[in-house]
Amino acid sequence: MNASLNLTLTLAVALVAHVALKLWLNARQVHHVAAHRGAVPQAHAQTISLADHQKAADYTLAKAKLSQIDIVLDAAVLVGWTLLGGLDALNQFLLGLMGPGMAQQIALIVAFMVVGGVIGLPLSLVQTFGVEQRFGFNKMTPALWISDLLKGLLLGALLGLPLLWLVLWLMEMGGDRWWLWAWCSLVAWQLFLMAIAPNVIMPLFNKFTPLEDEALKARVQSLMQRSGFKAKGFFVMDGSRRSAHSNAFFTGFGASKRVVFFDTLLKQLSPAEMEAVLAHELGHFKHKHILKMMAVSFTTTLAGLALLGWLVQQVWFYTGLGVVPSMAGNNNALALVLFMLVVPVFTFFLAPLSSWRSRQQEFEADAYAVAQTPGADLASALLKLYQDNASTLTPDPLFVKFYYSHPPASERLARMKPA
Numbered sequence: 129m130n131a132s133l134n135l136t137l138t139l140a141v142a143l144v145a146h147v148a149l150k151l152w153l154n155a156r157q158v159h160h161v162a163a164h165r166g167a168v169p170q171a172h173a174q175t176i177s178l179a180d181h182q183k184a185a186d187y188t189l190a191k192a193k194l195s196q197i198d199i200v201l202d203a204a205v206l207v208g209w210t211l212l213g214g215l216d217a218l219n220q221f222l223l224g225l226m227g228p229g230m231a232q233q234i235a236l237i238v239a240f241m242v243v244g245g246v247i248g249l250p251l252s253l254v255q256t257f258g259v260e261q262r263f264g265f266n267k268m269t270p271a272l273w274i275s276d277l278l279k280g281l282l283l284g285a286l287l288g289l290p291l292l293w294l295v296l297w298l299m300e301m302g303g304d305r306w307w308l309w310a311w312c313s314l315v316a317w318q319l320f321l322m323a324i325a326p327n328v329i330m331p332l333f334n335k336f337t338p339l340e341d342e343a344l345k346a347r348v349q350s351l352m353q354r355s356g357f358k359a360k361g362f363f364v365m366d367g368s369r370r371s372a373h374s375n376a377f378f379t380g381f382g383a384s385k386r387v388v389f390f391d392t393l394l395k396q397l398s399p400a401e402m403e404a405v406l407a408h409e410l411g412h413f414k415h416k417h418i419l420k421m422m423a424v425s426f427t428t429t430l431a432g433l434a435l436l437g438w439l440v441q442q443v444w445f446y447t448g449l450g451v452v453p454s455m456a457g458n459n460n461a462l463a464l465v466l467f468m469l470v471v472p473v474f475t476f477f478l479a480p481l482s483s484w485r486s487r488q489q490e491f492e493a494d495a496y497a498v499a500q501t502p503g504a505d506l507a508s509a510l511l512k513l514y515q516d517n518a519s520t521l522t523p524d525p526l527f528v529k530f531y532y533s534h535p536p537a538s539e540r541l542a543r544m545k546p547a
Contacts, residue, residue, distance in 0.1 A: 135448030136211065139470060143203060146473045150199045153527050158192045160524035161185050169521050171538060172511070180515050183263065187518040190259045198251055205247055206469055210449045215240070215469075219451065219462060228454065233296050233461035234289065240465050263518060265372045272369065279332055291317050299440065299460040307437035311430045326379045326386055336363040339389065344399045348387065348406050355410050355500060362387045364394065373517050376405050378413065396516050401509035404501040411496030417489045424485075436467050479530045486533040494540055503544045510540060 165185040168176050208214045219236055226232040256273065260266035268276075294313055298306045321329070330336070339345050339362040352359060359378075367374065367390035374392035378385050387406065397405065412418060439445045440463040446453040449466050453459040497506050514521065514537040523536055534540075 131442075131444035132448040135444055139210070139449065139473065142473050143206065146476055147199060147203045150476070151196065153524075153530055154192055154195055154199065156524040157527040158189055160527070161188050161192075161520050161522055164522035169538065171541070172521060175511055176515060176521065180518075181521065184515075184518040184520045185522070187259075187263045188520040188523070190262070191255075194251065194255060194259060201247070201251070205244070206473070209240075209469055210451075210466070213450050215449075215462070215465060216451045218243075223454075228456070228458045230293065230296060230300075233458065234292060236461045237292060237465060238289075260371070265518075266370075267368055267372060268370045276333060276370075283329065283332065287321070295464075296460050299463075300458075304437070307433035308430075311426075311433050314429060314433075315426055330365075330379070334369070335366045336388065337366075338362065339364055341394070341399075344394075344402060347399055347403050351403055351407060351410070351500065352387075355407070355414070357385075357410055357413065359385050359387050362389070364389050364391050366391055368392050374513065376402075376409060378409055392516075396512055397509050398505075400502070400505045401512070404497055404506035404509050405513075407497035407500040408493045408506065410500070411493030412489065414496050415489065415492050417493070420489075432467075432471065436463060439463065439467065483528075483530060483533055487535045490534050490540070491543060494543065498544055507541050507544050510537060 162185070165182055168178055168181045172181075218239060222232050222235050222239065226235060256266055256268060257270075291313070295310050298310045298313065300306075302309045345362055348362060363386055365388050372392060374390045374396055376387070376389045376393055378387060387409075389402070393402070393405070440460065443453060446459065446462060446466070449470065451462055451466065453462060494506065513519075519537065521537055523532065528536060
């Protein structure tokens, strides 16, 4: 009983701290951006118009207001599922309807995800057809949005349900080391998804056409050759069907890697700037950032599963989170859901560490790009992208430490200036 009560109190304290910290950071961001809305920072006064600067500020403020609602809603949903007995009620209902067994456990997790999706749907719609629409970024029609939703649900069922069954089966039959075998399965599954994504998954949502600009193609091929990289092809993705935001990325493994440009990017940047952006992406591969991130992800997943392997056997883990476990067993689905609900409350406090690591990697990729192409080209490309994506030039420094995976424009551009 003491362990159960201690867990309940620990969650309550951590959740209050979690929500308070997020709301405080959000308030800092709102105050800082609003305070600097009236004037373009001196370093960019000659390249960014006041209208564009204020649009970026207003876009940031609109997203922050929506984020405030999201923070409170997430906390309320967590409390509803756990301490107020929502998950326990759902579990008991499905047990009465289906009886214990694998089907009931899978149904519990699917029902949990469906309910969560429905609760989050209004905010998602406001984000897409409200905020993004108001600032000219949303290009999706309601029909396309529904099509994407249905495709996502079908794809999730086809790829996710077999994995879910496997994990639950391993939890039941894999003995004390089930978490190790489950980890191996998850790693294999993620690598499989990465392998099939370029040719199977991504074409379900977007159209990919070979890059037709021969001059640009020759330019990026030359960059790839002198940098020692190979790619299977250069493609343009119809990102403009959904958003005015732009990007470029690599996908695939080894020599089968594809270089993908958003069609919006081709309209925004000059060939020289496109080459600099590609050089930045090559920098991530040169420094093995993708492999490092995968290694960190796989390691933390292993640690999480090992912890879950211990918690799943502790009665207080369930009762302390508002759930009455079955004494006959078959509590694995409950344990998975509770773990997914509670862990983010605690891991958010580590966000500055992961965000810092990501920003350092961006600086390294920038440095590589500047060594391969003129720094002025990358600087002008980044400034255009920040401008076209309405990214604020004046974020709150502490907010950046928690949330920004990419450094603010001012920091990146400052490092590109000759010493």
